[in-house]
Amino acid sequence: MITVFQVSIDDASQQHPDYEFVTALTPSAQKAAFHVKRNDDDFCLKIIAPTQSLERVQREVLAMQTLNHPNVARVVEYEYSARGGKTRHYLVEEFVAGSDLSHYLAAHGKLSLQQIKDIFVPLCGGLNALAENNIVHRDLKPSNVRVDNTGKPVIIDFGLARLLDMESLTATVEGAMLGTPKYFAPEQLRGTKRDIDPRTDLYALGVILYEAAVGKHPSLTDSPKTFDELDEAICTSEDFKSDPDYLGLDPTLKLVLQRLLEKERGRRPTSAAMVGTILNGLGGQQ
Known part of the structure; x- marks a missing residue:
């Protein structure tokens, strides 16, 4: 506890x-x-x-x-x-006046394409700035994104940030496991610090984007009771691909989610800037 x-x-x-x-x-x-x-x-x-x-x-x-x-x-x-x-x-x-993204999503429910653009395109800009400075947040989640009174998202709380060009300061297992499991990438759950890079944050972005578009987590329906259950959900399960709510999404948005949620880092987008550019091209209101 x-x-x-x-x-x-x-x-x-x-x-x-x-x-x-x-x-x-x-x-x-x-x-x-x-x-x-x-x-x-x-x-x-x-x-x-x-x-x-x-x-x-x-x-x-x-x-x-x-x-x-x-x-x-x-x-x-x-x-x-x-x-x-x-x-x-x-x-x-x-101080970012407004509310956490978790509260924003709870208040708005499933977001329209325009709402997704308004939140996630600038959020990708912030993540790209981190990557350009060799920083991995490692605990990206809705409660670590503030939405100000103008609707602008701001990434906060860098307590677990890793500078990729600094000598490591924590033990290998601890360094990999720090963060919030619900938003872990597979390499964060199973791997070592050597496996953590900006694509780890992109996986977490994919989980948040899926929650915003579909209204639920892509692989967790309940809190896992054992590590094996958590491992199965994060590292193996791709059940979201057959979810009717996911299948009904805009085709471009589905493709972005599928790429962000790839289990292998090498199959994810190479940058948040690329993701932001694609999201910015999404259509109007659903």
Whole structure:
């Protein structure tokens, strides 16, 4: 069972008096998050759990500071300090007002072709920017994509990001298995860090796109109860190809999904930019 790291908003406010704390955001095992303000500007302040590897957090910061893209959240401030026996370890990011993509999909149901273009074409732009900077997100999922009040998607939370040109910082098995299993690519479930590259994120993109277009996961109907069940669903099953809801999709969209969800990395598209270009050519409303 995963233990969530929690900090009360009162304690957080005392630790960071330079910020006005608006509300607590959804915490995780890695960090407690808050919507904060400073000089009328909005930010997301994350207090890092003491259990987290300093190297891994600094890798997240390095990954995000190399990027300047409208569909990737930017880092504003980072500090790790120790004084008088107390440590301060926190990260301040751009705050993306709006909702998670998971909430957006729940509210809109199956997306039309135009809605898919509006969300996934710019999302592909953000993923392409990551790949161009040799970064693999490794935990792309709807809750790590914010949809702002204009409908623009922004990729957030790079806690598991891997820089392909950095020396590895984690053990092989751990490095492969980090992430959210529901959106794992086969090489992420079975492989090693050497098998992780930008096409791993493209597989996760395919799962999210399938959920947006069809309204369900391509291979999981219930939460798998054993590793073997999870392995079968992610690494072997292609039952989605016979699903009537999938078969009724636009032919181009079906082809994109089929390629993104290929079990072998080498059969997936070579870049998110290519996927975005194809999606941008989809027709009008369904």
